[in-house]
Each structure stands twice: as C-alpha cells, then as structure tokens.
Amino acid sequence: MPWRHRDSTEVHGRFLCEPLWILCLSVVNQRIMTFQTAESSSTAKSELYDQLAAQISSLLAGERDLISNAANFASLIFHSLPDLNWAGFYFLKNDELVLGPFQGRPACVRIALGQGVCGTAALKRVTTIVPNVHEFPGHIACDSASNSEIVIPLMKGERLIGVLDLDSPVIGRFDDEDAAGLNRLVSIFVEASATGFAP
Numbered sequence: 133m134p135w136r137h138r139d140s141t142e143v144h145g146r147f148l149c150e151p152l153w154i155l156c157l158s159v160v161n162q163r164i165m166t167f168q169t170a171e172s173s174s175t176a177k178s179e180l181y182d183q184l185a186a187q188i189s190s191l192l193a194g195e196r197d198l199i200s201n202a203a204n205f206a207s208l209i210f211h212s213l214p215d216l217n218w219a220g221f222y223f224l225k226n227d228e229l230v231l232g233p234f235q236g237r238p239a240c241v242r243i244a245l246g247q248g249v250c251g252t253a254a255l256k257r258v259t260t261i262v263p264n265v266h267e268f269p270g271h272i273a274c275d276s277a278s279n280s281e282i283v284i285p286l287m288k289g290e291r292l293i294g295v296l297d298l299d300s301p302v303i304g305r306f307d308d309e310d311a312a313g314l315n316r317l318v319s320i321f322v323e324a325s326a327t328g329f330a331p
C-alpha cells in the first residue's frame with residue numbers, strides 16, 4: 133500500500149512528496165547517526181518500516197536500559213510516522229499497566245488488564261487495531277484528538293511486559309502493514325532492552 137503524505141501527489145501509482153529533505157543528526161553511543169524524518173518520505177509504508185527497523189537497531193545498540201530505550205523508541209516513532217497524536221508505552225507492574233515513556237499529551241497512568249484498548253490487547257496478548265475508538269466499548273479517552281488506535285503487546289518469550297500504544301486523529305489510520313511493521317520494531321526493542329524490573 134503506498135505511503136501517502138499529506139503534501140504528496142500521485143505519479144505512476146507512487147505518492148511523491150515535495151523534495152523537502154529533513155535530516156537529523158545525533159550522536160548515539162559515540163556514533164554520529166542521521167535520521168530522515170517521515171516529513172520528507174516518499175516511500176511505501178513497508179519501506180518506511182524497513183528504515184525504522186534499521187534506525188531503531190542503531191539507536192538502541194549497546195544500551196540495555198529499558199526506560200532510556202523506550203523513551204528514544206517513542207520519540208523516533210512519534211516523529212517519523214505521520215498522523216499520530218500519541219505514541220508510548222505502558223509496562224506491566226503488579227498486574228496492571230503503568231504509564232511509561234511517551235510522546236504526546238499527558239495520559240492516564242494506570243490501566244487494569246482487560247480495561248480499554250490497552251488493557252484488552254494486554255489481556256488477550258494480541259495486536260489490536262481500533263479503526264474508530266468511539267465505537268470501542270470501554271475505550272479510555274486520554275486525548276480527545278484520538279480517533280483511531282493500535283496497541284502491540286510486548287512479549288518477552290511467553291511473558292507479557294507491557295504494550296506499545298499509538299493514537300491517531302485519523303479514523304482508520306492503522307492497518308495490517310502497520311501491525312506487522314510495529315511488531316517488528318517492538319521485537320527489536322524487547323530484544324535490546326533489559327526487562328528485569330517488570331514483575
């Protein structure tokens with residue numbers, strides 16, 4: 133499925149953006165890294181997730197701290213994927229989800245398993261796409277701008293350690309390609325990070 137940016141035009145079935153290249157420079161683990169943000173992306177969605185997988189691998193390389201890695205992960209996702217108003221983590225502590233690093237407006241801190249989209253995805257341990265959150269019974273509205281949502285359980289083997297939650301103001305924003313791409317990114321995050329604190 134072509135990745136369509138809001139300023140894009142369709143040419144031969146591909147959506148091309150204005151040639152606005154935004155490169156970010158940062159020093160991570162003594163290495164200088166460059167990131168091309170989605171603001172300049174004209175790639176297909178799968179290619180964007182390929183790029184993000186490589187960027188996240190580099191960003192997290194050599195760092196095991198769960199909170200630091202979650203913070204950088206949330207920031208990269210929030211600034212790279214279009215049409216998001218919230219991106220972040222909830223971690224499982226004492227059988228409830230507790231807010232972790234995120235980008236976006238302040239959010240509710242604790243969510244019981246089975247409650248809302250996050251708690252439902254965590255309880256069932258399945259990636260959950262909600263095209264219209266207003267039609268999801270029990271949806272927890274942290275930001276009135278949210279209209280659609282995707283939640284990816286974080287699994288360390290058989291053990292649930294939390295969820296990644298993305299919200300969008302666009303109805304129907306997330307599809308199976310997002311689910312596959314985000315699961316890939318989450319696997320890199322879980323593999324790279326020490327998860328010992330989560331009971």
Ligand code: SME
Binds near residue numbers: 247248274
């Ligand atoms: N909407 C979520 C709550 C978390 S916020 O969206 C950040 C839910 O229903 O579980």
